[in-house]
Amino acid sequence: MADPNGMGKGAVMYAALHTPDFNVQSLTQQRPELRKKAVALIDGESPLETVFATNKQARALGIQEAMSRLQAESFAGATVLRRDREREEAGLIILHTILCCFSPRIEAIEAHPGTYVLDIQNMHRLFGDSAQLANKLRRRVMAAGFLVNIAVSQNFHAACCLARGKAGISVIPPQNEAKALGALPISVLDPEPEQAETLASWGIRTLAELASLPEIDLVSRMGQSGKFLHALARGEWPHLMVPIEADLESRLIEKIELDYPVEMLEPLLFLLARMIDQLLKRAASHSRAIASLQVILKLERDADGRFQVYRRVVRPALPLQDQRTLLKLVQLDLETHPPKAAIIGLELRAQSAKPHRAQHGLFLPQSPEPGSLEVLLARLRKLLGNERVGSPELLDENRRDAFHMTPFSPLCTKLQQRPASRSTALRIYRPPQSIGVLLNGTAPEHVFWNGQKYVVVEHAGPWRLSGQWWSESTWNGEQWDVKLENGSSIQTCRIERDPNSNCWCVQGTYD
Secondary structure, eight states, X not given: OOOTTOOOTTXXXXXXXXXXXXHHHHHHTXXXXXXXXXXXXXXXXXXXXXXXXXXXXXXXXXXXXXXBHHHHHTSTTEEEEEOOHHHHHHHHXXXXXXXXXTOSOEEEOTTSTTEEEEEOTTTHHHHOSXXXXXXXXXXXXXXXXXXXXXXXXXSHHHHHHHHHHSSSEEEOOTTOHHHHHTTSBGGGGOOOHHHHHHHHHTTOOBHHHHHTSOHHHHHHHHTHHHHHXXXXXXXXXXXXXXXXXXXXXXXXXXEEEEEEEEOOSGGGHHHHHHHHHHHHHHHHTTTOEEEEEEEXXXXXXXXXXXXXXXXXXXXOSSOBOOHHHHHHHHHHHHHHSOOSSOEEEEEEEEEEEOOOOOOOXXXXXXXXXXXXXXXXXXHHHHHHOGGGSSEEEEOSSSSTTOEEEEOOOOOOOOOOOOOSSOOOOXXXXXXXXXXXXXXXXXXXXXEEETTEEEEEEEEEEEEEEEEOTTSTTOEEEEEEEEEEEOSSOEEEEEEEEETXXXXXXXXXXXX
């Protein structure tokens, strides 16, 4: 596909994204009613708070940074809010997540939060030419609640300066950087205060005026910093890109503060669904799934006036990428273990893992769908309790029925050849069934079971078992394997005598 702006398919290209008044936008992103109002953010310790950031409407009223809180509140129509660092971090995570869908190489401009530069070389195969890519990127970011400017250029700094100085979308054709930057003010270069004062005294206000100065004369008066500013104004200064290191786990966090306490879980499901959806999108951008989800609930103050924190962890047997399944698991877990106070804040922290992949054979039955299986297990845990749901695991001891429950994990089905002979299995009775026994010496000769008399045709034993004599749960017994016959039926079973009570019972029958 040919790029109408003259960018070759293999040309180095950068797309710069700038979020004007990012600190204010990160706060109004969750409060759309404030987006068209004059907003000023204050920071610092009371009563010495000062204006930290403003939006365009607030500056139009005359509010400036470093004003006191009282001065800012004196402007009619202005909304003065405290700076929210957590919302700023969340806003950066949202922006970075979207940018990762458009390029694997992203550099953040530390001096200007909310400003990024993407390496979009060869991205035309996925998103079209540079203008189409910029439009798609801007629509995605605006859908997330941020207003941004985007500029595309073959020069890193030219794209960054144009995004900061011009609203909307701008694409600079090759060898036209100086012309495209000419109308921008000197402030987009971030000169030092002394440099800005010197240029102002010379009457230099725009980049075109700075680029028109003789470079040798400028260097003789301002040194190497003059050469740097001159090259920036012409869009010629080179740059070695330093991409952001991918750290997915630190970005799989979602937080929301509620305006009023909520006691019921149902009203929170809408917020939880949106938070889980955001986490899944970030994980999917790295081809990952969610292996565990920690739910942190901020509760109302207790009797001592301290906020309480309630934590629950949901760990599916297999990593999931389905939002509805994860939401249902969180809902069932909180219904099983409800918090003891009203909720005033939500936080989700996820751990990622590779998605589960299973290749089934042609003639093998399909295993249960992981999401449906997880929901079923969660419903069973809610009804029966955690200790009654899972997979039984035998303990390394001689006590009968010695096992404990472990979390259920589906196993991969493998095609195996069945043995030619059928193995014998003991079907255990729970609880054991009481019987009467007549002895011939020490061996059983007749058994009275379920109102019928059986003759012991064959027997083997006894096997004397005992254990845990050092505790109150001590146990012992004598076990026999017997073959019973009463003329109409034959039974092969295991019987046991309790030496303490001299009582007999049937432990189980052999299939």
